[in-house]
Amino acid sequence: GENVEQHPSTLSVQEGDSAVIKCTYSDSASNYFPWYKQELGKGPQLIIDIRSNVGEKKDQRIAVTLNKTAKHFSLHITETQPEDSAVYFCAASKMAGGANNLFFGTGTRLTVIP
């Protein structure tokens, strides 16, 4: 099955700096890569996703890049703010019957220091 590795496990940055979280995947058939943000006491929430026919996607201060050849994808947060502090999960999936089974990374706890 798919194996997703995520680094780093913890990340501290000063407010206003950029944060980068990296993930690798093992199954070359994976073609969908979402990123989830989990705030304290809440379930994960999708913040951005990318499909394998695209190399980069941006949404305001967040961006995701995908390198299919190397099988890795990254989340970039620019101009970080204290409210960006949370646990971030990457995931990968491929078409599989009627349900898209996501394989998650182990999470990155991001702390933005005011």
Added chain:
Amino acid sequence: DVKVTQSSRYLVKRTGEKVFLECVQDMDHENMFWYRQDPGLGLRLIYFSYDVKMKEKGDIPEGYSVSREKKERFSLILESASTNQTSMYLCATTSGAIQETQYFGPGTRLLVL
């Protein structure tokens, strides 16, 4: 907005008890999932269901069962709770379209003593 609710936010049970965790969604989604979340391990899929009365094992089904009698409700059952099932349990749902966003509930933190 999609709303996914879970029956309890916190639950304390004793070893050997039968435990029911319920998840309800209001978006008429076909697919529902149960994950457990443990520090350093991320989210691991326990079971999922793509239709009423249908269920499929995920990566870690041992010690769990599920029930989906109605489309909006997906229950996770611990037949005989054990201490190693102490965890955060997350329910998620998605429509039948391929690669749609999974919407998560707030989670149930279960402590088995």
